[in-house]
Amino acid sequence: MDIRQVGALTFQLDFSQPLYEQILEQIRSALAKGEIGLGEKIPSVREMAHALKINPNTVMRAYKELERDGLTEKRRGQGTFVTTSEERVKTFRAELVKEYIDDFLNKMESLGYSWEDIEGYMQERGSRRKGSDLT
Amino acid sequence: MDIRQVGALTFQLDFSQPLYEQILEQIRSALAKGEIGLGEKIPSVREMAHALKINPNTVMRAYKELERDGLTEKRRGQGTFVTTSEERVKTFRAELVKEYIDDFLNKMESLGYSWEDIEGYMQERGSRRKGSDLT
DNA sequence: TAAGTGTATTAAGTGATATAATACACTTGA
DNA sequence: TCAAGTGTATTATATCACTTAATACACTTA
Numbered sequence A, B: 001m002d003i004r005q006v007g008a009l010t011f012q013l014d015f016s017q018p019l020y021e022q023i024l025e026q027i028r029s030a031l032a033k034g035e036i037g038l039g040e041k042i043p044s045v046r047e048m049a050h051a052l053k054i055n056p057n058t059v060m061r062a063y064k065e066l067e068r069d070g071l072t073e074k075r076r077g078q079g080t081f082v083t084t085s086e087e088r089v090k091t092f093r094a095e096l097v098k099e100y101i102d103d104f105l106n107k108m109e110s111l112g113y114s115w116e117d118i119e120g121y122m123q124e125r126g127s128r129r130k131g132s133d134l135t
Numbered sequence C: 001t002a003a004g005t006g007t008a009t010t011a012a013g014t015g016a017t018a019t020a021a022t023a024c025a026c027t028t029g030a
Numbered sequence D: 001t002c003a004a005g006t007g008t009a010t011t012a013t014a015t016c017a018c019t020t021a022a023t024a025c026a027c028t029t030a
Helices: A019-032 A045-052 A056-068 A086-110 A115-128 B019-032 B045-052 B056-068 B086-110 B115-128
Strands: A003-006 A009-012 A072-075 A079-082 B003-006 B009-012 B072-075 B079-082
Touching (some): A003 A045, A009 A019, A019 A045, A019 A056, A019 B086, A045 A056, A086 B019, A086 B086, B009 B019, B019 B056, B045 B056
Antiparallel strands (some): A072 A079, B072 B079
16 A cells, blocks of 8 residues: 555555565566566665665565576676566466466365356356356 | 365365465365355364364364354354355355455456456367466 | 675564463263 | 363463564676
C-alpha cells in the first residue's frame, strides 16, 4: 500500500512476504513484460535500498538470486545489468509459467477437480470474464 | 517423503511449509474430495499428534482454524467432527477455488500474459495433455 | 583521488513455528 | 463413582528465517 518509483521500476512492498522475495518477483515481472530492456542497468544496491527504505543486505539477497538465475550480470564498480541474452529471459519465463501452471493444477486437483472441470470453467470464464461459479 | 495413515486420513508432511498449514490443507482436501463424510469424527488432537509424531499444540492450531472456517465442530469429551452442513463445505470449496484461480491469473499477468494467451494454452494443453509450450 | 559500484562479515533483534510440561473441564462407559 | 479419553489453556524454551546495522574491502570511472 505504498508505491515507490526507483529508476524505471515500480515497487509496492508489504509484509505478507519476505521483502527480498517481493523485490525479486517484481524485477522478474518487469523483465518478463519487457519493462526493462536487455542489457539495461538496474538501480544500484544502495540506491534501491535507500529508495525502498530497506537494508542494503536485503536488496543484495534479491540481486544475488537474479544473478544465480542468469537474469542479470554484475560489474564491479559499474553496477548490475540485465542479461543481453534474450534466450535466457525466454527460457526463464517459460520455467516460471510451467511452475505456476503445475502449482495451480495441483491445488485444483487437491480440491477434487478434474482437468475437464477446469477447462470447462476457463472457457466459461472466457466468455463471461468475471466472477466465479465453479462449485 | 513419509506417508502416514491416521484413521481415514492420509498425511504426508515435509519442511517446506509450517506443519499446521500442511495438516490444515490435507484435511480440507479430504473434505473437498468427500474422503471424509459430513458429521464424521476426525482423529483426536492427541491421536493425530502421536501418529504424526508432532506436538499436540501444533495439531490444535490446525484444528482451531478448521473450526474458525466452520468446517468442523468440537465437542468436549467427545472429539472433533466434520460439520453436517453440506452448504458450508460447498461454499468454502468455492472460496478456495476463487482464491486459487485469482492467484494463478495474477501470477500469469505478472509475466505479461493476457487472458487470451492463457485460454489458448489451456485449450492446447487439453488436447495434448502434457508438457508446456507457452513461452 | 573522490565517488560510486558490488561484496563480505559480524552482531543483534524480531516474529513465526514448534516443542515440552502441566493443568483443567467435560463426556463416556465400565 | 471413576478411569480414560476428549478439547482447552498456559508458560517456558528453542530454533530458524528475515531484517537491520555497522564496517570494511575491491573495483571502476570521471
